[in-house]
Amino acid sequence: MRKLILLATLLISQITIAHAEFSIPGYELVHTVPVETALATPDLREPLQVWSEMFDSAKTEIVLGQFYVASKPGAAFENVINRLAAAGARGVKIRFLMEEKGKSLSDTGTIERLKQIPHLEFRFLDYSKLTGNGIIHAKYMVVDGDTAYVGSQNFDWRSFEHIHETGLRITDHDVVAQIHAIFEQDWQAQELIAQGKKVAALNQHSVAAHDQSAAFLIASPNAYNPDGIGDSEAEIVKLLAEAKSEVRIQLLDYAPLSYGPNHTRPYYAVIDNAIRAALTRGVKVKLMVSNWNTEKPAIHYLKSLSLLPGMEIKIVTLPKAASGFIPFARVIHSKTMSIDGQIAWIGTSNWSGGYLDNSRNMEIVLRNQAMAKRIADLHQQTWDSSYAQAIDMMKDYPKPVKGQE
Template identity: 65%
Template sequence: MRAPLLLLSLGLLLARPALADFAARGVELVHTVPVETALATPDLRDPTVVWSELFDAANKEIVIAQFYAASQRGARFERVIERLAAAGARGVRIRFLLEERGKSISDPATVARLRRIPNLELRYLEYGKLSADGIIHAKYLVVDGKAAYLGSQNFDWRAFEHIHETGVRIDDATVAAQMQAIFDYDWRAQDLLAHGQSVAAPARTVASDAASATASAGARPDVYLVASPAAFTPGAVRDAEAELVRLLGQAREEVAVQLLDYAPLSYGPNHTRPYYAVIDDAVRAAAARGVKVKLMVSNWNTEEPAIHYLQSLAVLPNVEVRIVTLPPAAQGVIPFARVIHSKLMVVDGRTAWIGTSNWAGGYLDRSRNLELVLNDARFAARLLQLHRQTWDSPYAAPIDVVRRYPKPLKGG
C-alpha cells in the first residue's frame, strides 16, 4: 500500500499551484481576491493564512499598526483574530497601535474583543499631533522583530474578503527590524503625547541614494524599506515620497500602477483640497520622455475634483488611465467594500513597489505609511501579471475624458 499512497501524495503535490513566495529573497507576494469576481490568483496565498501563520509562530512579541479595526461574526477574518488571541493566551506580548481619527470607523465590539485578549495592550495615537494633519495610514505587523507583513489590507474583515488587496510577507531581518523601530518610535510618541510631553525627531541617517541607504542599514540593495513622513522616520529608512519620484524619474519603458486614489491634491481645512504636484509632476515627466504609463484606479476616484485631474492626465501621449468597478456582492450592499485598494507599481518590468499609501497629498508627505521596493525581475513580473489581470478584466474601463462622472457611493 505504501507505493500507491506515495504516488498519490506525489501527484497531489505536483497538482498544487506553485506558490510565488520568492523565499530566496525573503519576500512573499500575498493577495486578497474579492469573492464573486473572476480575479483568481491560485499561486498566491491568502492573507488570512499568512497572518494566522505569523501569529502562530510568535514566541515573544507581536506589534501591529493599523488605521482602524473592524470584524464581524462569520467572516474569514475571524480566524485571524482567533490566532492573535491564541498567541496572547500563550504569553506572547501584543502591542496594537490604532489611529485616533480611525475611532469613528472602527467597530466598538471588535476593539472591545481585542482589549480582552491576554497580554494585549491597545493604544490610540493622534498622529496629527506629531505630523500636522497626518494619520497612521500604514497597515503592518512585526513578529518577534524578525518577520513582518505590510500591505494595503486594513484590520478589517472586508479587506480579507470583499476588496482587492496586495501585500508582502517579509522574512528579512533587516527590513523587519526597521519596521519594528518605526513602530517603537510611534508607540513611544503616543506615550509622550498622552502625558503632555513633546516628541523629539528621531535620529536619521542621511544617504545620497537608495543603495547607500540600505547598505548603511545592513540591508540588501535589491530589497529595501521606504517610509513616510521622513521627519518622523528613524534610522536609514529612505523617504518614500522622494524615492517614488526617483523611481519614476529612472523609468525608461513602462510604469504600471494600481491605486485606490490618485490626485495631485492634498487635504486642507474645511474640506478644501490644496494642490500637491510632487507625484503628478513625476508621472507627467515620465510620459513626456516616452515612458508608457498605465494607471489603474478605483471607481471611488471619480469624485470631484480628483476626476478632472485624472481626465487631464489621460489626454497626454503615452498615458492610459482605467477605472475599475467591482460588481456588488450577492448578499447586498456592503459599505466601504467591493473596490480595488491595492497600492502597487512596476517600473520597466524590473522594480516592484508595494505599500500602504495612496498617491495624493497628505499620505507620503505627512502620514505614516510604509512601502517595500524590490529590484527583482521575477517578483516584478508576477506583480505585473497581477496588474494586467485586473487591467484586462471586464471590471476595468478606459476613462472618459469628457464624461461628468456621478459621485461614487463609497458607503453604499
C-alpha cells in the same frame, strides 16, 4: 510499490506548495481576490492563511500598527482574531497601535474584544499631533522580530473578502528590523504625547534610501523615520525617473491634491510632475484606480493627465455583493507599481498629498524581475477585466458611493 506511492504523494505535495505561494528570497506576495468576481490568483496565498500562520507561530511578541479595526460575527476574519487571542492566551506579548481618527471607521465591539485579549496592550495615537494633519495609514505587523507583514489590507473583515488587496510577508532580517523600529518610534511617540510632551523630529532633511539594494524599505513621514529608512515621497520620484519604457500603477486613488483646512484641497504636484516627466521621455504609463477616485475635483485631474501621449488610465468598478450593499467595500485598494518589468513597489500609501508627506506609511521596493513581472501580471489581469473601463473625457461621473448607499 509503497515507496512509489510515497514518492508520488511527496511530489504532489511539492507541486501543491509551489502553486500555492509566489515568493522570492525574503518576500512572499500575498493577495486578496474579491469574492464574486472573475479575478483569480491561484499562485498567491491569501492573508487569512498568512496572518493566521504568523500569529500561530508567535513565541514572544507581536506588534501591530493599523488605521482601524472591524470584524463581524460569521466573517472569515474572525479566525484571524481568534488566532491573535490564542497567541495572547499562551503568553505572547502583544502591542496594538491604532490611529485615533480610525475610531470613526472601526467597530467598537472589535476594539473592546481586542482589549480583552490577555497580554495585549492597545493604544490610540493621533498622528496629527506629530505632523499637523497626518494619520497612521500603514497596515503592518511584526512577529518575534523575525517576520513582518506590510500591505494594503486593513485589520478589517472586508479586506479579506470584498476588497482587492496586495501585501508582502517579509522574512528579510534587515527590513523586518526596520519595520519594528518604525513601530517602536510610533509607540514611544504615543507615550510622549499622552504625557503632554513634544515628539522631536528625527530628520530635518530628506533621507535617501539605500535604493541600489535588491530590496529596501521606504516610509513616511520622513521627519519621523528611524535611522537608515529612506523617504517614500522622494523615492517614488526617483523610481519614476528611472523608468525607461513602461510603468504600471494600481491605486485606490490618485490626485495632485492634498488635504487642507475647511475641506480645501491644496495643489500637490510632487508625483504628478514625476509622471509627466516620465511621459515626456517617452515612457508609457498605465494607471488603474478605483471608482472611488471619480470624486470632484480629482476626476478633473485624472482626465487632464489622460490626455498626455503615452498615458492610459482605467477606472475599476467591482460589482455589488450578492448579499447587498457593503459600506467601504467592493473596491480595488491595492497600492502597487511595476517599472520596466524590473522593479516592484508594494505598499500602503495612496498617491495624493497627505499620505507620503504627513502620514505614517511604508513601502517595499524590490529590484527583482520575477516580482516585478508578477505585479505587472496582477495589474494586467484587472486591466483586461470587464471591471476596468478607460476614463471617459465626456462623462460626468456621479459621486461614488462609499460608506452608505
